[in-house]
Every structure is written in structure tokens, then in C-alpha cells.
Amino acid sequence: MSAAVGYTGTVYGLAAIRRLPLTLGLVLFLWVVGAVTGSLIAGPNEALLEQVGLGLALDAGPGWSIFTSSFFASSLLDYLACSVLILVGVGIAERTMGPWLALAAFIFGSALSALVLMGLVAFGTDNSDQWLSFLGGEYVVGAYGGAAAALGCSTAALEALWRRRLRTWLLAATLMFALFVGVAQTLQALAGAVIGILAGWAVQTLVLRRRAGSLHSSSLRETRFLVGTVVGVFALGPLLTQLTGTLEVGPLSVVSEVMLQASPSVDEVKEACDNDKSCVTLQSVVGVQSFGATILTVIPVLLLLVCAEGLRRGRRLAYRLTLVIQLYLAFVTSVAILQYVTDPEVTLGNDDVGYLLLYAVPAILAPLIIAALLLVNRHKFRVESSDAGYRVLGRTTLIMAAVAAALYVVFWFVEGNPNRSSLWDLAGQLTHILVPFPVPFVVELPQGLLSTVLYGLGGDVIWLCILVMVLNNFQRFRTLAKDPAADLGHTRELLHDGGGTLSWMALWDNNQYWFTPDRRAGLAYQVHNGVALTVAGPFGARQHHTEAATGFLAHCAALGLTPCFYSATSELDEALLPRGFRKLEVAEETLLNIQAMTFKGKEWQNVRTALNRAEKLSIKDHWYHYAEMPPGIRAQLAEISEEWVADKALPEMGFTLGGLDELKDPEVMCCVAVDDDGLVHGVTSWLPVFTDGVVSGWTLDFMRRRTTGFKGVMEFLIASAVTHFKDDVPHISLSGSPLANTGAATDDGDHSALDRVLAMLGNALEPMYGFKSLAAFKSRFQPEHRTLYMYYRDPLALPSIGLAVGLAYLPGLSRAQSAGLLRQMVAREPAA
Template sequence: MSVDARGGVATVERGESKGAGPQVSWRPPPMRAVVARCVQVVGLFDAVTSVLPSWHHRMAALAHLMPTAGMVTARAATGVVGLLLVYLGAGLRRGKRRAWQLTTVLCALSVVLHLARATPGPALIAAVLLGVLLVERDRFCARGDQRNRWQALGVCAGFLGAGFVLGFVEVALRARELTDPAGPMRWAEHVALGMIGISGPLHFERAVTTTTVDLTTGAFGLLAFVAGAVVLLRPGTRRARWETGDEPQVRALLDRRGDGDSLGYFALRPDKSFIWAPSRRAAVAYRVVNGVSLASGDPLGIPSAWPEAITAWLADCAAHGWTPAVLACGTAGGTAYRRFGLDAIELGDEAVLDVPGFSLQGRSMRTVRQAVGRVRRAGYACQVVRQRDLDDATLAEARHCAVAYRQGTVERGFSMALSRFGDPADGDCLLVLCRDGDGRLRGLLQFVPWGTDGLSLDLMRGDRTAENGLTELMIVSAVEAAGELGVRRISLNFAVLRSVLARAEQLGAGPVVRIWARLLRAMSGLCQIETLYRANAKYQPDWQPRFLCFPAGRDLPRIAVAALSAEAFLPSGRRRLAEPDPCA
């Protein structure tokens, strides 16, 4: 079946796979990708040929029709048009309507420029490509960000204005070198024509002066149009917002169907939006970052309704030309997304504790057992309580602790963090408050609900001057109190690429795995990759894989940048509304 979403087309095909039931695949129209690649090839050809030596007999043939300066200008403009076509190919592949409009104009301009250069062969190729673009125009309907249009005009006008003023001042300073007297109006005419690559009416005594003025005006004119095109085609975004009724419906889905994914509660972050299935029985939580629609975790709701929600989400991506990606989904969610044509790679593993089977006994738990005993002998004790049961004074103290013990000024997280503390709507969150012998609060943990019988670790704060073993005591205290609270499983931290480190420790590990593990250990100083793995592994958890889903390998760099921006490891590149401190 096909899903049309007001300007975007997602192609969904169903087929039968042996033993797997109906398979679904989503992909952009193949012809669109072919057109985009052809545009890039033609653009690259134009850029290369513009710097190759010209045949003198061709220039001589046009000498009586066009001045030499015009042919040189056409040569330079051809190179610029070629580079812009290469850049526009990426927008065409995503179905951007504005990319199609600019490409159509540039192809028509390319025909004229090639004729001016006496190269009819490339002119014919550009004309054929122009015809293909006109025939296939209905395939490029993705809407752009309306704000980009005005920003592009502002950038273009700014560079044009700066170039005009600078060129005018330069001509005024060199007015004594003019061969013929001229007034300010002629100066302005010369500068304006120079900014579009046409020789003006002024002539200077020295050729180097003429070249300098032409380079100044031409460079600013070229920069203005190139910068305007880049801003116009900049990936669009969507400000995260909840529609009326979204929050209660999401909470209802989590109450009824939240047992499957430990990350489900994190969909309630205020920087996520929701795409709902028509039946409202399932939804995809996502955020748009730099042209990537980044979903996180498994879809919410009833698994049988997931395909409807995923179809709606992909149709929304197609309508806006966004790249779909899913960060940290589980096996069930990854399987559902893969049926829509998204590829999947293992991102890491989530550590999950089985509460009934957890014990501090045994040699494998000796490190944890000793750390807990040492801290308890030092007088530390933990209080395990639901947030709604805390009095105002204790909750305010915990808020202060969460801010004071945070490392850095940025609250990181997107897929596996709530990024707020003490919100009245999160009364079901479980807090572990650890105090020393003097009653001072030295550390805290916050767990969010995971269905009806689980908890998922959200926040971990500790005083670095506290006794060694503080974290172990808080986690063990949470497990010990879990039975009385009806909790049977607790999700701890996420370990990136844990399987690589684990396989490297096994007997007979190959050289590729060991080299890859050494690289991860070298990166651990910046990203704490191995540190998180070791910190989780000592509790002997069950490891559950998490996956990254993406359309194609060429999209991975953009998706990686978007994911790091969403997790606050990189600036988002967009100015956002000021948000209150998550712990205020």
C-alpha cells in the first residue's frame, strides 16, 4: 500500500516471508533517488569541466557574439552551478520541494552557460536533465521549514548589502585611477553589475585594480547566493509540544502496556512529540534534530497497533523530508521497525536485575558485598520511598542534592533519562536517599516506573567526598526494598557496545575484536564506555540488547550527530526556548 502525507510519499509493500508472516518495507520512490544521483553527477561534471582548459577555437567562434569577459564569467558561473547541484542532490533524495525548485532553475541556467561557453554537448545533457526534473516534479513534495525562507532572504540580503558597501568604498578610494571621470551613480552601477558577474562601465588605469574590484564584488555576490541556498535548504525542525490530551493518553498506555519497554516512561520528556496510530492505541515518541526525526525506545501501546503508528511516523518523515531513525529500541521494537525497511545495528546492552534472584552471596558478588558492608559500618543508611510520600522539606533537600552533585552544568539524556526531578506528575517515581552518620544527604537515586512490576534507573547523584561504595549501597537498598513494593525487575545503566568488550575477554577472541575493544577502552576516558560496563557487570545482571535503526548506511553520520545533539553531548544548532532547571 502507499501512504500519501500532504506532499510526502512513503511506499509500503507487503509480502510473505517464510515463517515470519507479512513483511513490510518502507523506502523513498526509486526514481527520486535516480534523479538525485543524476543531478549530482551532472553537477560534478560541470564543476570539473569549468576548471579544465578551454578550446581556443570555441572562444574565437563566439568572440563576435559575446565579449571575452562574458565567456570567462560563464565559465566561473558553470563551476558554481555544478557545486550547487552536487549539494542539492541530497535534498532531492529526501524529496525536498525547494531543492527541486532550485535545481530546476540551476539546470536551466546551466544550459545557457554551456551555450555561452560553446559547449553544446553538456548543454544538451543539462536540457535533458531539466526535462526529467519537470516530468518527475510530483515526486518532490516534501515541505520545508517556513522560517528558512525568511532567514535565507536575510542572509542573502546581508551579504549583498555588505558586498555592495565594501565594493562602493573600494571604488571611491580608487576613483583617481579611473581612466574616465565618473560619479557615484556610475560607481554604484559598476558594483551592482560586478556582484552578478558582469563587467561594469568603469575602467581603471591598472589592470590589477580592475581585477581586485571585480573579485571583491563577485565574491560577495557569489557568497550571498550560495549562503542563501544553503540556509534555504537547511534541515527543518519541529518544536516539541504535546497536543491536548497527549499526556493522559500516554500515561494510560504506560499503565496498561508499559511492561514491555523499560524506556517507555521517558517518552514523557517535554522535548518529545507523539505520532499516534489512527486507533490511538499506539504512538511513536520522537524529536526532530537537524533534519532527523529521532524516535527513542519501542513504540508505545499495543504491539498489534505498532505498524499503524510507525506508518504514520514514516509518512510524517516523508512529508517533511526528514530522515527517520530510532535510538535504543529493544528487540521487539527493532523487529517492528525493520519490517518497514529500516536497518538495525546493536548499540549496546541494558543491565536488568532480577529482584527475586538477586543475592549478595557468592564469590561473584564479593566486591559489591564488601563495598556495602564498608559503607554501612561507616554509619550510612538509605531511605527508599515513593516521591509522593515525601514531605516538602525532604523533597526540597533532594532537589538541592540533585543539582549540587551533578557533574557539569548540562542535564544530559534523551532516550534513557527523564531530565527532571520532583515534578508532582511523577509521584510514582521511587527515590533512594542515602544519609551519612550525621544525617547529611550524600547521594540519591531516582527510578521511574516500568510497567506494573518494574523500575528503570533515571537519576544517579552522589557526593564525591562520601565513603567509597555509596552507589553500591543505594542500588542494593533499592533491590532489598523492591519485594515489598511489588517490584520484580530493575533496569540499571546502559552499556554501549558491551558485547565487544565481553567477547574480547573470552578465550580465543580474534584480533579484530581485541583491536576494537582496545579502541573502546581508549575512548572510555571521554565517554566512560568501559566504566559503565564494569559498574553494571558487578551486579551480575541480565543483559538485554538495544538497537539503532536507520534507513541506509549513508545516513549514519547525520543520525549520529542528531543523536549526540539530542543527548546534549553536542549543541543542537538551533536556539531553543529557555527551559527551567530540571531540578528546580
């Protein structure tokens, strides 16, 4: 066993070396050089550092240092960080550009970013800049500039979606480190990122004469993405300064003072407790020095990250919350600086003024700039939650805040705090619980067990609940249809103009509708988990289908939804593939050319047997619209359907699978197998397919049989449909079997994560719904096959899309049933 594991590890290791020889070689070279020179633990010694390090003093050192500085690090932790950056930056560059171009990008990016860093420090020193001049007089080592340059250059070789994302994330990350940490290596990384991106753009457009290509997305989506990224960077920056300890010297490093709750020191706690040991112990367990205080420190970061995600989705709630937070931070920072400047005991010298200009002004300007950015783009964040969602969020928040405040006031008085503190301190302590950001004044700590517990943990409970509710609110949408009945009626009219074999399902419940501006075509879709999942492709006159598909993309962008076309035919290739979409095979539709079917030959033996048996048992096919059925037959259909549903561990499925309610459509035909005693043995329903106002086909939907009915009733019913429709239409569709064909490769060989998720879902549902056995049954009719695809654009949205598909098919799933389905999905073998 151990030998097999060792062999497998060796195989994977050799594969990695073959894929990334340059990247792994650079990492190995970095560590070997560090080990040989004794630099791994504390960096190069002083004599070696003067020769290989990048000098930021007046004497810049030898010229080769702009190259050699990239192959050393300042400490063991720095060696680990540089190794990760090389593996990510150079690794991606090597996979996309090849080893030689990646090596060139790393080496020249290191050298150029080093020169830029030296120039910036020299300029800051000459102009007495407090920040840049502080960086002078030291030696810098690290692979930061080269790795960032290689990654930035490699983005030119990526597809538009990933090119935009990687460039945005790279610039955002390096800018965050530069502004909040601000050491020389972070400035070099920022310079390397800019140099690499510019170099990639120049090679692509000027040398290779290739256009950079369209971003394949609207400016609306781009603006939301960029604004959300800015807010996310500003959220993570203060946390980064706390994690890096005394290293931070960046202009925005002081933002953490006004954004994150600071835990008092041990001496401050002792002073507040009057050296009472029990009080100090209580504060360390459940008070201001406990784990709860640490969580409270992170909550502002989580809140802004949630807002950043909401901004990316175009949410109005996220816009309002972010705007209030930024204005609050600017106000608190201004008050704190004003208090310091106007303090009569403080005398400001030239150095103090310089530090205020360097750190205080940016700390005020940063939230104001973000607030201005939000205000300028306010019309791009208009996606509203449902009215019920707003009511739940507002009511629950107010109740939690009121209960917490009331309890704290009661505990505060009962435990004798008025004897030690004032009502002003009580007000400050309440803001500590209800406001996740630091308050601009000092308050006394509470005394007593209950008040200390609520003071230390109350804010955590309230704000964590609020964060969960806000995220849940982002999943809700205000009803868009002003007149749902009119939209449904117009959809029926367009379906008569044209559509696919599954388009009639657009009339079913739980669907929303979008129409082109001239209302000549449209799409039906459902919103689940932030995904707009279409019901097949566009409907209406065929010449308008491309316009409908592309217009729907803009509609989804406006709502902050992820578009996904489900169970669509390849007719959407022309409209979607050039816009960066990919497609995944989700089903095989079975089409019958009924004009050529005679049921002769060995391959039709099962069908002929079913027809003969039905004749012997005096079972005949009766064709009805549901409203025309005799009451006795309708009662038996309900009985058969309930029997079928009761036999399943999960509720009846929806989305592209109709039930008894869908039979009631006045244009749907039903074929019922009835014997001479009036006993219904089975039923099928058929959905019409129109072209230019004329029925051009029929699609099988509802299939149910009585458990005690004669064997072969379904073969009999489908054969009866072939005979019934033969004189009217050229073909009929037996529809696709959902989730029965997942796991198959797409035309581009894509085996995506979603493919695996859908395969797991299909395997879990197979024992209960028999999709694969249904597909095998349909193959008895010698059909022609047509692939149905799912079109998606964003690979990062695949988990959300997979969940959306599951929610669409099983909308009434209870928590217990969801848990059972999840267990079945992860089981090695499906349940019997």
C-alpha cells in the same frame, strides 16, 4: 623497519591478488599489450589500429575488433582511465558474481556495446545527423563498454539498496558523459551500462527465477533520489565539458557557455585595459583572470549540487532554487540564440541550422525538462525549514548583497570609472557580483584596485556564504507538533498501555513524537544532523509496535530524514530487518530477577558489606516522589548533582541519561540514603514500566552519591530497591550503560564505520562519565543481560548517524568543548 614495511606490502598485495585475480589480470594484460605494441604513449599506430580498433567508417574492419578494441587505449591518460574503470567495474563484478561470470560480462558487454555503437553511427551517417555522423570515419579503442557492462550486470547480485543506487549512478554517469562530452567511447559506455543492467535483470528474473525484490523504500523517497540525481548530473556536466577541453561534441556541451562564467582571454583583457600593464597585472591577481574567477566558475556547479542534495531530502527551498535556476538558464539560452539568429550580419546555411538543432535546442530543452520534472513532482518536496531559519537566510543574504552593491558603486565612482564606462556597464558589473551565472550581455571591466578586487572576489564571498547557509538551512525543521503539550500528554497515556524498560524517557525534553494514524502507538525521537534518532522502541499496546515502526519509516521518508532506532530491543527484528535494516549492538541492559534474589553466597559479599555498613552508620533508605520530599533533602540533591556536574569537563549528558529535572516527574520514584543527622549520602531514581495499565517493572536512571558519603552507598540503594519492589514486580532493570559496549560484533559480524565512531566517542567520554566502570558495577548484582541495538538502513549515512548520537547525548556542547572532545576521540589513549 623497511623490511617489515616491505613484508606488509607484499602480504596486502597477495591478498588483493587472491581476492581480485581476474580484475588485476585484465589490468596487467592491458598494460603489457600496450607496452609490447608500443601503444602506451600515443595509442596503437595506424596499421595496428586498423586491425584491432573498432572501425566507425563505412568499412567496419575485421570482425574480431569488437573484442580486441577493449584491450587497447588511445593515450597514456586513456590507459589510466581504462585501468580505473576495470578496477571499479570488473572488480565489483568479480566480488559479487565471481571471476568467470565477471569475465563473460566484460567480454560480451564489450562486443555488444561495440555493435550498438557501430549501429548508432551508421544510422546517424545515413540520416545526416550532425553528431553521430561526426563520429564516423574514426577508430575507437578502450575498455569503457566492457567495464560498464560488467558493473551493470553485477548490480543484480547486490542487495536492493545498493542495486538501486549503483544502477542509478551508473546510468546517470554514462548518460552525462554521452550528452556533455559525446565522443564515441562515452556512447559505448552508455550502451554497455544499459546492456549490463538488462542482462543482470534477465539472469536474475528469467534464468534464476528470483524476484528482483522490493526496493524497501517509498516511491516518495525514490522520486526525490532520482530528481536529485538528474539535477546533480546537469550540474556536473557543464564542468566536465570545460575540463575535457576540445574533446566535447555532445548535444549539451554548449550548456557550459550559459551556466559557467568564462574568463576572458589575455588579448581581451589587454583590450579592456587599453594595454595598461598595471591594469592587466591587477586583473590576473584579483580580477577576472585570478583564482577568484576560477572559484566563481565553480559556484553554479556547487549551487546546483547543494540543491540536488536538498531535493534528495525533500526540501522546499531546494525545489524553489532549482526551479528558478533552470528557468533562468532556459531564458538566457533562448535570448542568446535569438540574438544570434536575428543578427542581420549572420546568414544561416543548412549546416548552421543543423548545428542549431543539435546544440541550441537541447540546451534550451534540458533546463525546461528539469523544470517540468520539478513541477510535476512539486508535492513531493514539502519539507520546510524553521521560520527562524528562513529569516536568517533571507536577512543575511539581503544584507550581504546590499553591502556589496553599495560598496562597489562607491568604489566605482571614486576610482574614476564613469569616465571610461556607462551606467549600463555598472549595472552589468553588479550582476556579475550578485548573480553567479553569466549575464546575457557584454560589460566593460572596472578600473581601479578596490573596484577590481570587489568585482573579482565579491561574488565568491557572497555565494560561498549563501551555500553554507543553505546547507545549514537543510538541517532545520519546522515544528511539526501543533500542540506539544497534547502530544506529551498522549505519550504519557500510551506509556501506561505498554512500552519497554527505557520508554519512560520519551517524556523527557528535546523529544518530538509521532503516532500511528489511530494514535494507539507512537515513537519519541530527536532530529540531529538530518537523522531521526528514536528514544528506544515504540510505546503503546504491544500489538501495535510493528505498525508503529513501519509507519515511522514513511514519516521519516516524508520529511527527508534518515531513520535510526536507538537502544531498541530485538523485538524490532521482524519489522525492520526484512526492509533492509541492519543492527549494531550499542548497550547491554542489566535485568534483575528480584523474586529470586536473596543476597546469599560469596558473589554477594560486596552487597552484604554495604548493607551492614549502612546499618552501623544508621543510614536508611527513604522512598519519595520528588514533590513529596522534604525541602532539606531536595536542597541536598541539588547540591550533590551540581557537585557531580562541576567535576566534569563536559556538560551533563542527555538523551537516555536523566538529570535532576527528570526526577520531578510525578510517577518517578526516588530512593534516598539518609543518616540520622539528615545528611543525604546518595540517591537513585526509578522509572515505571507499564503493561496494560499496571506497573510491571522499574528502570534505574538517576544515580548520584556524595563524595564524602560512605563507601558502598550505591550497592545499598540498589539492594534497597530489590527489597522495596520485590512484592510488586517480577524484575527491575538497571538500564544499559550507553557507549560502554560499542565495538562488539553484531549478530551478523558487522564491524561498521559507525561501530568504530561510537567506540571512539565512548573511549573519549569514559574518563569523565565512566560508562564502562558503571557497567562493571552493575554486573555485581548477577544480572541477566539483554542486548540493546541500533537499527539503521543506509551504510552511507553512518557518519551522520554517529554525529547525531554525539549531539543527542551532548546537546549543550560548546565549540571549545567540542574541540576538546574531538582531540580526545582521536587520541591514542584516553585522558586520565
